[in-house]
Amino acid sequence: xxNQAILLVxxxxxxxxxxxxxxxxxxxxxxxxxAHDGVEALDYLFGTANHAGRDPNLIPQVVxxxxxxxxxxxxxxxxxxxxxxxxxxxxxxxxxxxxEEQDRLKGYDLGANSYVRxxxxxxxxxxxxxxxxxxxLILNERPPLxxx
Amino acid sequence: xxxxxxHPILHPTLLESGPLALAHSQDSxxxxxxxxxxxxxxxxILEDFAxxxxxxxxxxxxxxxxxxxFEAEKSRMAGAQRAAxxILEDFTVEKTLLQAAxxxxxxILxxxxxxxxxxxxxxxxxxxILxxxDQENVKVQRANAQLEKEITDRQRAxxxxxxxxxxxxxxxxxxxxxxxxxxxxxxxxxxxIDGFSQALLEDHADQLDSSAKDHLQRVRLATQRMSVLIDxxxxxxxxxxxxxxxxxxxxxxxxxxxxxxxxxxxxTRHVEFVIADDLVAEGDWRLLRxxxxxxxxxxxxxxxxxxxxxxxxxxSQHNGRRAFFVRDDGAGFDPRYADRLFGAxxxxxxxxxxxxxxxxxxxxxxxVRRHGGEVxxxxxxERGATFYFTL
Numbered sequence: 001x002x003n004q005a006i007l008l009v010x011x012x013x014x015x016x017x018x019x020x021x022x023x024x025x026x027x028x029x030x031x032x033x034x035a036h037d038g039v040e041a042l043d044y045l046f047g048t049a050n051h052a053g054r055d056p057n058l059i060p061q062v063v064x065x066x067x068x069x070x071x072x073x074x075x076x077x078x079x080x081x082x083x084x085x086x087x088x089x090x091x092x093x094x095x096x097x098x099x100e101e102q103d104r105l106k107g108y109d110l111g112a113n114s115y116v117r118x119x120x121x122x123x124x125x126x127x128x129x130x131x132x133x134x135x136x137l138i139l140n141e142r143p144p145l146x147x148x
Numbered sequence: 149x150x151x152x153x154x155h156p157i158l159h160p161t162l163l164e165s166g167p168l169a170l171a172h173s174q175d176s177x178x179x180x181x182x183x184x185x186x187x188x189x190x191x192x193i194l195e196d197f198a199x200x201x202x203x204x205x206x207x208x209x210x211x212x213x214x215x216x217x218f219e220a221e222k223s224r225m226a227g228a229q230r231a232a233x234x235i236l237e238d239f240t241v242e243k244t245l246l247q248a249a250x251x252x253x254x255x256i257l258x259x260x261x262x263x264x265x266x267x268x269x270x271x272x273x274x275x276x277i278l279x280x281x282d283q284e285n286v287k288v289q290r291a292n293a294q295l296e297k298e299i300t301d302r303q304r305a306x307x308x309x310x311x312x313x314x315x316x317x318x319x320x321x322x323x324x325x326x327x328x329x330x331x332x333x334x335x336x337x338x339x340x341i342d343g344f345s346q347a348l349l350e351d352h353a354d355q356l357d358s359s360a361k362d363h364l365q366r367v368r369l370a371t372q373r374m375s376v377l378i379d380x381x382x383x384x385x386x387x388x389x390x391x392x393x394x395x396x397x398x399x400x401x402x403x404x405x406x407x408x409x410x411x412x413x414x415x416t417r418h419v420e421f422v423i424a425d426d427l428v429a430e431g432d433w434r435l436l437r438x439x440x441x442x443x444x445x446x447x448x449x450x451x452x453x454x455x456x457x458x459x460x461x462x463x464s465q466h467n468g469r470r471a472f473f474v475r476d477d478g479a480g481f482d483p484r485y486a487d488r489l490f491g492a493x494x495x496x497x498x499x500x501x502x503x504x505x506x507x508x509x510x511x512x513x514x515x516v517r518r519h520g521g522e523v524x525x526x527x528x529x530e531r532g533a534t535f536y537f538t539l
Contacts, residue, residue, distance in 0.1 A: 014340035021347065068332050097339070098331040101386075120335055120375035121368075122343040 004061035005031040006137075009041040009077065010095075011069050018122065019064070019095075022129035030061060030137060038072025041065075042080060045087055059090055062136040065112075067096040067103055075106050082111040089143035091136055320389065327385050334378050342371040373505075380507035383438070384492065387514050392432045399427045399472060402440050403461040410448045419451060424462040427472060429539045435515045436539075442508040443474040443535050449502055450533065451478030469538045477532040481525070489525055512537070 006023070010016045016034055023032060035041035040050070041063075047054040063081075067074035074094065081087040093114040094107045104115050116132065119125050345364045348356070356364070400423055407421040429436070444459065451457030460475040481489065481496050488494040492510035509523075512535075516523040519539045527533035 012336055014343070015336065018339065018343040018347075021343070096332070097335045098328070100328055100331055101390075102328075118335075118339060120338045120342055121372050122339070122346040125339070125343065 005033050005058075007033050007035065007041065007044065007060040007063045009035045009038070009063065009065045009069065009074065011036050011066065015066070015118070018125065019129065022122075022126045023133065025126050026130040026133050028129075028133040028137065033060065037070040038074065038077040041069075041077050042072070045081070045090075046084070056086060059087070061091070061142065062132075063090060063092045064095045064132075065092055067094060067098070067107070075103075075110060078107065078110045078112060091140065091142060093132060093136065095132075323385065324389060327382055327389070330378065331382050335375060338371045338375050338378075342368050342375075345371075373499075377505050377507075380505045380511070384507050384511045384514065387435060387438065387511055388518070390434070392435070392518065394430055395433060397429055397431055397433055397436055399429050399436070399440065400425050400461070402437060403427075403444060406437075406440050406444045407459070410445060417452070417457075418455065419448065419457045419459055422458065422460040422462075427461075427463050429472070431519050431539055432515075435518065439512050439515050439537065440474075442512045443537075446508060446535075447474055447476035447478065447533075449504070450480075450497075451476050452502070454478060464536075466536065466538070471536040471538050473534050473536045475532065475534040480527040480529050480531045480533050482529055483527060486525055486527070490523065 006028075008016065008019060010019065020032060023030075033044060035044050043049040043051045044054065045056065045059075047056040065074045065077060069077070072080075074096070078092055078094075081090060081092065091113045092111070093116060094103075094112045095116050095118060096103065097118055099117045107115050114132075114136075116128055119128060345368045349361060349364050353361070403423045404421075407423065411417075411419065411421075444461070447459045451459065454477070458477050461472070462475075463470050463472050465471070479497070479502070485496050488496065490509045490513040491506075493506040494510075495504060495506040497504075513523050516537045516539070521538040523535065523537040525533060525535045
């Protein structure tokens with residue numbers, strides 16, 4: 001799979017648009033799948049409900065996970081991903097507004113690979129996305145897949 | 149006394165004529181018989197006489213015995229008399245003794261009177277004490293009642309405190325939820341405003357004149373300032389929310405590490421840091437790091453208009469307490485406004501002079517007070533500032 005997808009879990013359409021813009025600005029050409037709440041994110045990853053029929057062995061390169069989400073919040077999504085053999089080692093980057101200590105602590109505790117705070121300054125945001133893309137899409141060697 | 153053996157009746161002539169008369173009567177029968185009778189009579193008399201003599205002897209002996217007895221009695225009497233005299237003598241002694249005893253008895257009675265008087269006094273004293281005791285008892289009872297009331301009051305106050313504490317905890321939880329919400333939700337719209345302003349500037353640059361571009365730049369700057377404000381506000385509230393963890397801290401090492409950081413952020417400046425060694429204090433590491441970051445950061449910021457600057461961290465004595473200080477030779481401040489330095493959102497410089505939100509020193513003050521210390525400042529315009537704090 002030469003062009004593995006990025007799963008963006010984001011409920012705010014402005015943030016979605018800005019994140020896509022920042023990825024484009026950085027010439028990141030990977031497919032971007034957007035899930036607008038926690039339930040949709042899990043459905044996509046496990047091929048259930050609206051995503052029934054999708055091959056769950058097609059695992060994204062990285063998940064960009066917001067924390068404040070409708071239905072299931074980001075930390076609960078992370079907990080369920082880590083509890084499942086198929087997604088246990090999937091790289092997850094928490095990308096969120098807050099740098100509340102309790103969020104960071106719980107995020108890492110549940111097995112997040114990174115924690116990035118979305119800067120208000122859009123230029124800083126572009127720079128953050130550039131570095132994320134460079135690291136997770138190019139530098140980082142992803143773990144071997146465990147087929148279901 | 150001699151014993152007379154001769155019987156007064158037995159005259160010797162009679163005794164000589166007796167046998168003779170008897171001889172006469174033997175010559176003739178009738179006469180003989182008469183003689184014999186007389187003889188017998190004399191014999192009887194003689195016998196009687198002998199008996200009398202014996203009786204007399206007995207009486208004599210008895211009389212002698214009586215005399216002897218009398219002597220013994222006399223001797224005994226003399227003895228008794230002597231004994232009586234002795235007794236009388238003894239009686240005199242006894243009388244003296246008795247008199248002495250009487251005197252001492254009188255003395256004792258005198259003493260007893262004194263004692264009795266004493267006893268009265270003692271009795272009065274005891275009564276007074278009992279009176280006092282009664283009064284004391286009343287007082288104690290009153291105090292007891294007061295104490296009981298105080299205990300009840302205290303229990304009520306304790307309940308009140310517990311209730312207030314519960315309310316405070318609830319308020320704290322609410323504040324935490326509020327802060328959490330602020331940190332997540334207040335920043336998101338700012339990101340949109342800034343991001344899309346930037347998008348306008350980039351994507352529609354050809355449709356925007358310079359004035360429109362300037363407006364958009366101002367919008368972006370304002371959102372970024374607001375973002376800093378929100379962060380500072382959150383930090384300020386975090387300072388009072390987070391529980392304290394006390395430990396021993398090397399403030400000198402902390403100051404050195406912060407100095408390194410600020411120098412790395414702007415290596416073009418010429419600032420000399422003078423940091424005293426081994427300044428150790430007890431406190432919360434994260435909170436005191438915020439204090440040091442703010443004070444050293446301010447010193448760095450307010451010396452930025454000078455070509456060369458000197459920033460010092462040290463300790464001195466103030467009213468018997470050790471005060472740490474951060475001193476710079478920068479812009480300083482007008483001491484007339486010194487009391488406004490530590491108020492939230494209070495600034496003595498315009499944003500064009502020195503940027504800032506006016507929350508840093510308010511945060512410093514909160515942290516220092518949470519440590520039980522005080523913070524104050526000395527300075528003059530363009531002659532630097534010194535910020536002191538105790539812990």
